[in-house]
Amino acid sequence: MKNKIKDIAIDSATAPLVKALISASVQTERVVYNNALGLDADILYADCSLPRPVMLYIHGGGWVQGTNHLRDPYCSRFAAAGFFVMNINYGLVPDIRHPEQLRNIFQAINFLYVNAEKYGLNITEFILCGDSAGAHLAAMAAAVTVNKELYDKFNIVFYQKDSFFIKCAVLICGVLDMGSALKCGFKNIQEYIAAYTGYDINTLMGADFNADAELRWINPCTLINKDFPPCLVISGEADLLSLSSLIFYEKLKAENIKAGLCYAMGEDSRHCYPLFDITENGKKAKQAVFEFLTEALGREINEQI
Secondary structure (H helix, E strand, O other), X not given: OOOHHHHHOOOOOHHHHHHHOOOOOOEEEEEEEEOOOOEEEEEEEOOOOOOEEEEEEEOOOOOOOOOOHHHHHHHXXXXXXXXXXXXXXXXXXXXXXXXXXXXXXXXXXXHHHHOHHHHOEEEEEEEEXXXXXXXXXXXXXXXXXXXXXXXXXXXXXXXXXXXXXOOEEEEEOOOOOHHHHHOOOOOOHHHHHHHHXXXXXXXXXXOOOOOOOOHHHHOHHHHOOOOOOOEEEEEEOOOOOHHHHHHHHHHHHHOXXXXXXXXXXXXXXXXXXXXXXXXXXXXXXXXXXXXXHHHHHOOOOOOOO
16 A cells, blocks of 8 residues: 555645755655555765765654655765665555564665665665664664564565674664653654554553563564664653663663764754754764764765765
8 A cells, every 4th residue: 555644744835945955965866665565765875986885764753654755854964975875665554564664674675785786885884774763663673684583573575684784773762662662751652652563552551572472572672682783872851752762772782782872961852853953962963973874884974065
């Protein structure tokens, strides 16, 4: 089923503003990576030395709404710096249920493999990035690559699974620990998680996501192991979901995973504040991402103005 919510999420009045905010040096294209569901992505890139490192971006919206197009301005900052960015749409609840969203992500990754030569891509330098529910999906996709039994459990068909790995992940204000997220007071979060998981709210509120035989498989925090990729976790004190990010970060550190934390203070540290990179906290978060990517890739990655 074609994603109707995505189709109406950006109108003719909004589109010119979004386009105006995209970095001037960046080219954009729309591609379809799943014909059956009509799932598309915006790809963003600039003229640069080849092969390009790859960033896959996953938008938020509580798994039930949202569109990739509104993330294009943010993604363009990384495209201008030399990344090939694939900013995807994915199947939304309730039309599409977990774990189909994870299958969508690996279908997008497969698109990148198929088109690596066409676009001059270096798949060995692969970064996952997402915000809010998209950060949950990014962390889950990373977890699949280091818990390979999940490919079969989630019926993910991905022929490169034995050789593919995530270089690092950038997780912005994510739903990374389901148990704490359910109790954080974020608007509609209980309904969102219930819709995504297929469990009723009463069952979820009484669940131990670390111990439950099934729920543990949809909780990124539970799936961290010694092979998890390096992560930059971004949150802020005004984000009601911040405890979820902090718990995830501490679990990474406990497993000796290379991890960074960018934690903002003040009123402009609200949910997904890094996407608004004109604020002081937004600017600091963006700089933290570039510094993290520089360390992860072992070479200087700078924002291009």
